[in-house]
Amino acid sequence: MDDKQALAALLFPHVTKTPEEILEKYPRRVRENGEKVTRFAPSPTGFLHIGGLFTAMVNRRVAADGVCYLRIEDTDKKREVADGVTGIIDGLHRFGIDFDEGMTGPQSETGEYGPYLQSKRKEIYQVFAKSLVEKGFAYPCFCTEEALAEKRSRQEAQKVNPGYYGEWASCRELTLEDIKARLERGEPFVLRLRSPGRPNHKCSFKDAVKGKIEMPENEQDIVLLKRDGIPTYHFAHAVDDTLMGTTHVIRGDEWISSAPVHLQLFYVLGFKPPVYAHVSPIMKEEDGGKRKLSKRKDPEASVEYYRQEGYPAASVIEYLLTIANSNFEDWRKANPKADNRTFPFKLSAMSRSGALFDLKKLNDVSKNVISVMSAKEVFALAAEWAREYDPPLSKLLDRDEAFATAIFDIDRTPVKPRKDIGKWSDVRDYVSYFYDELWDRQRPMPENLSKEDVRAVLSAYLDAYHPAHSKDEWFAAIKDLCEPLGFAREVKEYKKNPDGYKGHVGDVSSILRIAVTGRRNTPDLYAIMQLLGEEQVRQRLSECL
Template sequence: MDHNKLAELLFPHIDKTMEEYLTEIYPPRNLPQGAMVTRFAPSPTGFLHIGGLFTALVNERLAHQSGGRIILRIEDTDKKREVEDGITGIVSGLRDFGVEFDEGMMSQTEEKGDYGPYQQSRRGPIYQAFCKELVKRGLAYPCFCTEEDLAAIRKQQEAEKALPGYHTTYARCRDLTMEQVEENIKAGKPYVMRLRSPGKPGGRIKYKDVIRGEIEMDENIADIVLLKTDGIPTYHFAHAVDDTLMGTTHVVRSDEWVSSVPTHLQLFYVLGLKPPKYAHVSPVMKEDNGAKRKLSKRKDPEAAVSYFVDEGYPKEAVLEYLLNLANSPFEDWRRQNKTAPYQDYKLQLNKMSQSGALFDLVKLADVSAGVIGAFDAEKVTKDVLEWAKGHDEQLYALLNRDTDYAQGIFAIDRGGKKPRKDIRKWSDVRDYVSYFYDETWQGEYDLPENLQKEDMIAILDTYAKAYEEAPDKNTWFDGVKAICEGLGFCPEVKAYKQDPTGWKGHVGDVSNVVRVAITGRKNSPDLWSIMTLLGKERSLSRLRKMKEFLAK
């Protein structure tokens, strides 16, 4: 067989060589020593999964903390499964959570960077040039087998209890003559391009996974498809070509690809290329009836990143939580570095779980409450408005009507060593601010159970008559203490606890009645701050309304 002649027969339109792509068109990157080049390479076949965001974040951190680059490459070679605007969904989903890429697809049609195109469907001639080189080396050949032929091979292998697949003596087109190939092409028979695998039955390979350590597996013996009948590559071949040309140093991807490593390493070997380092990330898991399972696109709404956008989890909180899942030491680091940006943490691949991190919405809510608690009032106002604009029109209208007033709400109890954690996500804000607006104030009361109605009415009546706008919290509380004894309540909590006899309660009970009148709740942020923001007239009106409610 004249392999050069075969290569020209199969690829007459390919005028660039593999060597030209490797040295001239895609020259090596000029990056600092130790810099990682990573990539996130999703297929536009559905929504962005939380596991995808997790993997993208790991890739982004590794690249940027090492002074390297991260690429967003779209692997769209399977056109049958592609969804409309699939790239837009991926790009916007990643952007919503602040995962920034240095190069790659920036929208459905736009890209940036010098190593594109970043859509595999637009790189056809590149793959064909590499395949042409393999044909010249006698390492690739055209396969004209039909579906019926492949079915017959499978049936024969079953009967002979042989390893399934297109390999060794079962690879019918492997040794076609030049004349047979020419005849088939002239007859218009469709064909795929296959690898002439150098693997041997029983052969083994070893490789070191950065997360999982040393792994030994059977080597690939299958003559895998390199190019489909339309000239578009399979994932395996495209992966080897693209990661080489784009200078990828570390392939960090889902553990479902572990079984493909022998094939991928073999492709790098036959092409004469250096493979990247592999790190296979375990899937994000969920606890279900005491057992762990993968998050399901079908069963679990939180599997889609859009869930977290709709619920209003700040991107900072989601990223913090995902880093917590990625590296367990992150939690201790955060406790010691409360105000440091998460980018200061050095992510370590060898600290990643091999069994799959458990995604816990309760834990996420706790992390998110802490993150929001550390925001200043201006940021909370801005972020809530941005979220509400697309998810809660009434809330947006209320807050946007007077943003200074809104910022005043969020400023209460914010800052300090122990900020409140009432807000876990932006969808909680509607309830959180409800008593600050007359339109949403329900006039419903979570009444103290330890007090009689008559005593609560007396407290409200006496406090309303003595009401004065106080310049600070301490002055206000002194005013509450001043009415206690006349109502039969101890003005000092400590004194009451030492001798509760003779008292109906203490100053905390008195202030709690006022709190319920103003907010409807027994638990709220600082009451003096709330009343100051509401103003005297509205505060007195609330006291009267609760008194009327109790008097019915």
């Protein structure tokens, strides 16, 4: 037994398995047609960020015909929040992102490549850590926090690169006897990588989003295992992504700076690295510049914001796809009713710089999404939202489901549907004039019409109104009012001789529309009046008169 093997036995006397035995438990995934295996691997340390949802969606789309799994990286127990795992799983599920395998709850999972909770994989990491010691790629470091701080101060004073490397790696050359003595004294230690990196040498890799990236090799002796034996993210992900058969690691581009470390870890472990795809952050415009969406500053950074505002999950995903692939909008125009899961998503089509998040654009996308829903679907989703966020509205909608559904059905035509609703919080205002409890009864008439003419139109129409009229008969009755009251029956007649009339048939219709709804712009007025019924219509016309 040489000194490296002796050191490994000294540090890990309880570890009896070999890497080969662990690898046998995780067989290679069968990928007959080159299907991709991706993972979303969040930490349960806070609310689900819109950037996290974006990355999860990209992972899911890339592995559409392969496997996308959920791994929870819970090694940082100090920052973990209560019910963090449940919040992640439920939050993603609400946006239609489910996984083929991985965590299904705080302590439940499905799949053959688990555990998918990193805190349950401690023994696995230690098997590979022991192997690195045996190969001479890892060693114990007994430096205290005070000693490390003192090194940093000296490095700053000397204006050299900070970190634990080269001459600054004071525990790198400890003898076996030194290490034994320190262990016998009970000194705590971390396990560090003995980096094979060389100064002034470069490493390069092909990023699936950014293209070829060249960076200095890693020469830092990073920590692999903390004092409690729990791995750092760097070490854990190299082990986990290998055992779980990950083909593509899709993550935020803040991890680009760590790529040389990760590539080096795969090298010393003897593993083939996955394809890396570093996704640019979602940005926000501010003071003429751009910045990352902030958890602290921006309410829209949390996915809960979109639930509270009432954006349908489908709208948010649809909008994120427009950010992810610039050709998605053209595809959507060509395929207006297709399931967006059939869109041919490509990592190579993603933006290399940060995508700008635009709530106005999200609203427009959402209006399109809601416009092609059926009235029943709109009612169901709006009522579900209202039960949680607007109980008074919920009570009105649920009072007569058929009536409420009929409201949403007005002008919901397949050819040119109206786009009045962008989110469920818009519904209260949209339906307000159908419910006495919501309508403010304000009726701002056009300024170009005198009160006397408004009264004359309302009075005449009360005599002409007949609820049994067909739509053509209804409009003909409005036209018949025009000439006796000084209005043109046709708009083109008015345009030929504007001084000869008080207005045209459109002005007469506007008076009726405002009297019945309080709005100048509404869906089809005939349909509104039919739904309100004769008693309500006459009451509103008389009230206005």
